[in-house]
Amino acid sequence: MATVVDLFTYPVKGCAGTPLDSTHLTPAGLAHDRSFMVVSTDGVYRTQRRDPRLALVRPTISADGGRLTLASAERGSGDGGDGVRGGDGVRGGDGVRGGEDELHLDVTTSAPRRDVDLFGATFQGIDQGEEAAAWLSDFLGVPSRLVRVPPEHDRKTDGLTPGTSGYADSSAVHLLSRASLTHLHARMAERGAPPLAMDRFRPNIVIDIRPGERPGEDWAAAPHAEDRIRRMTIGAADLGYTKLAVRCAVTLVDQEAGARGGPEPLRTLAGYRRAAGGGVVFGAKFSVVRPGKLSVGDEVAVEEWGDAEV
Numbered sequence: 001m002a003t004v005v006d007l008f009t010y011p012v013k014g015c016a017g018t019p020l021d022s023t024h025l026t027p028a029g030l031a032h033d034r035s036f037m038v039v040s041t042d043g044v045y046r047t048q049r050r051d052p053r054l055a056l057v058r059p060t061i062s063a064d065g066g067r068l069t070l071a072s073a074e075r076g077s078g079d080g081g082d083g084v085r086g087g088d089g090v091r092g093g094d095g096v097r098g099g100e101d102e103l104h105l106d107v108t109t110s111a112p113r114r115d116v117d118l119f120g121a122t123f124q125g126i127d128q129g130e131e132a133a134a135w136l137s138d139f140l141g142v143p144s145r146l147v148r149v150p151p152e153h154d155r156k157t158d159g160l161t162p163g164t165s166g167y168a169d170s171s172a173v174h175l176l177s178r179a180s181l182t183h184l185h186a187r188m189a190e191r192g193a194p195p196l197a198m199d200r201f202r203p204n205i206v207i208d209i210r211p212g213e214r215p216g217e218d219w220a221a222a223p224h225a226e227d228r229i230r231r232m233t234i235g236a237a238d239l240g241y242t243k244l245a246v247r248c249a250v251t252l253v254d255q256e257a258g259a260r261g262g263p264e265p266l267r268t269l270a271g272y273r274r275a276a277g278g279g280v281v282f283g284a285k286f287s288v289v290r291p292g293k294l295s296v297g298d299e300v301a302v303e304e305w306g307d308a309e310v
Helices: 052-056 130-140 178-190
Strands: 002-009 018-020 022-026 036-039 057-061 067-072 102-106 113-118 121-127 145-148 173-177 205-209 229-234 237-246 281-290 292-295 299-305
Touching (some): 052 057, 067 130, 102 130, 130 145, 173 178, 173 237, 178 205, 229 281, 237 292
Parallel strands (some): 173 205
Antiparallel strands (some): 002 018, 002 205, 022 292, 113 121, 121 145, 229 299
């Protein structure tokens, strides 16, 4: 049986992820995932496709969602410590940051709503004020605003299992196996390309074989087994398959440098991961059928399998 080896939430769409020890899976995904978004002054979403420096913004958010910190990785803020998981389920150091390279923001949910554009669809966002706008505009080099998903947000996502999400591209949860990444690395090595970090693909849940098991004894040892999952239970939560994850130019961005790093992995993926419906796919997306607690080390129990769509 597979187990969860990593959990990541991305409080601000397009910015760096926060690794977690445990979290609550809400109907819209991991707690606080993509609950904020950077937009242009006219409300259009910003993404690493056009603004790769977003990768260098390291957000952290309090457990209750009331306090958001934006820190600059470029300016030496780092990840806050030695990588040991800290309080509230968040991996990090002592959480103490200060100075002009970071912003501590009291999140508002009572400010006026404004229209925001996400892939041509109009949603509402709560503007988080001038201080956040100034910090992001200075860091990204383009006029920007920060908005939060309003409490009344009721977005409907598509796919085999309908659901909801915050400002994610589509479905609430993106799951990827280590076996799939290992297989990609083997194919890239045939081209003379070096391996890439998992963060190129920005998953929420990473799975692997259970510790102590041999690869032949566990379905998670097979590359792309996640493509065939239709229903599964992880911890106290149930998830339903929606679609495969279509990959875009964000995977070309070196998440540590905040800049495009070359043609991989899309060049290699295009040779063996083209979906019948179009696009290059890697990983799978899921809706939340039953919310509940998730933790690193939880077993992944597949209740229903289906045919892969690639």
